[in-house]
Amino acid sequence: MLRIAYFGPQGTFTEQAARALAPGEDLTPYETVRLALQAVREGVADAACVPIENSVEGVVPTTLDGLSAGEPLVAVAETILPIHFSVLTRPGGGEIRTVASHPHALAQVREWLEANLPGATVVASSSTASAAVGVLEGQYDAAVSAPVAIEHYALEELATGVADVPDAQTRFLLCRRPGELPAPTGADRTSIVAAAVNRTGTLSELLAELASRSINLTRLDARPTRNNFGEYRFFIDFEGHVAEPRIVDAMTALRRRCHLRFLGSHPRADAVAATIEPGAGNQDFVDAQAWVDAVLKGEGA
Numbered sequence: 001m002l003r004i005a006y007f008g009p010q011g012t013f014t015e016q017a018a019r020a021l022a023p024g025e026d027l028t029p030y031e032t033v034r035l036a037l038q039a040v041r042e043g044v045a046d047a048a049c050v051p052i053e054n055s056v057e058g059v060v061p062t063t064l065d066g067l068s069a070g071e072p073l074v075a076v077a078e079t080i081l082p083i084h085f086s087v088l089t090r091p092g093g094g095e096i097r098t099v100a101s102h103p104h105a106l107a108q109v110r111e112w113l114e115a116n117l118p119g120a121t122v123v124a125s126s127s128t129a130s131a132a133v134g135v136l137e138g139q140y141d142a143a144v145s146a147p148v149a150i151e152h153y154a155l156e157e158l159a160t161g162v163a164d165v166p167d168a169q170t171r172f173l174l175c176r177r178p179g180e181l182p183a184p185t186g187a188d189r190t191s192i193v194a195a196a197v198n199r200t201g202t203l204s205e206l207l208a209e210l211a212s213r214s215i216n217l218t219r220l221d222a223r224p225t226r227n228n229f230g231e232y233r234f235f236i237d238f239e240g241h242v243a244e245p246r247i248v249d250a251m252t253a254l255r256r257r258c259h260l261r262f263l264g265s266h267p268r269a270d271a272v273a274a275t276i277e278p279g280a281g282n283q284d285f286v287d288a289q290a291w292v293d294a295v296l297k298g299e300g301a
């Protein structure tokens with residue numbers, strides 16, 4: 001049985017994602033994303049399930065920072081969950097003076113809180129489920145939690161289906177130490193971190209390498225390197241798999257220009273096939289290489 005670390009405690013959205021990505025495996029909650037990733041680096045866990053991006057609030061910075069520093073880890077699978085919340089209180093409730101949740105969750109229910117709990121002080125907690133634990137322990141009066149939290153904690157539902165944006169979604173990754181890659185499917189995502197030197201035009205040069213090969217980006221984020229003020233690392237997700245000739249061509253071009261960290265190639269949860277423009281398919285790259293090989297052997301011109 002695989003040992004799967006996940007961003008917990010029990011009752012987070014991430015636990016649900018871990019159950020979807022690793023059904024029947026042995027799941028262990030960790031208090032932070034960093035600790036879940038560390039468990040994999042230390043060999044205590046085989047893989048970690050962590051949130052990466054939300055359709056309303058964007059990327060989860062602790063996950064980006066956790067993946068870009070320390071021993072390399074790669075994502076081997078992803079899942080996307082619909083996100084709506086339950087607001088949980090102690091049974092028999094009383095006045096709600098404080099309401100807690102993970103900052104990403106609070107950002108997705110700001111309007112609901114203003115309309116329904118206008119006097120309450122909003123408090124950030126380490127996860128949606130730790131907010132539920134806090135309510136149970138009397139630290140807060142209400143928690144904005146994943147609907148499954150009610151199955152783990154003896155709380156009452158004040159409201160369910162809470163979401164300022166009805167179709168919100170979060171994408172989660174299953175990360176392991178580098179090893180055999182998942183096979184390409186034609187509907188894959190590749191993730192890299194690019195540490196480019198700070199000079200005019202570097203980011204646009206990197207993006208041009210992808211654009212000139214008609215490789216479609218699915219996400220672009222920047223995070224500070226933490227070394228020099230104003231220096232950033234770029235997190236780039238794009239369609240395709242590193243085992244495809246067109247992606248190999250792009251990755252080698254990028255590697256010549258900057259320091260790269262590979263964060264994985266794996267099937268997309270939404271199964272959207274890669275956009276392939278005329279002249280930019282894998283066979284086009286194979287044919288072009290075969291022509292150059294023939295020239296080198298003196299068999300073509």
Ligand SMILES: O=C(O)C(=O)C[C@]1(C(=O)O)C=C[C@@H](O)C=C1
Pocket residue numbers: 007011012013014015051054060083102104105126127128129146170
């Ligand atoms: O706290 C949780 O339940 C989580 O799994 C984390 C997280 C996130 O980091 O975005 C996951 C999904 C929701 O968007 C809110 C919180």
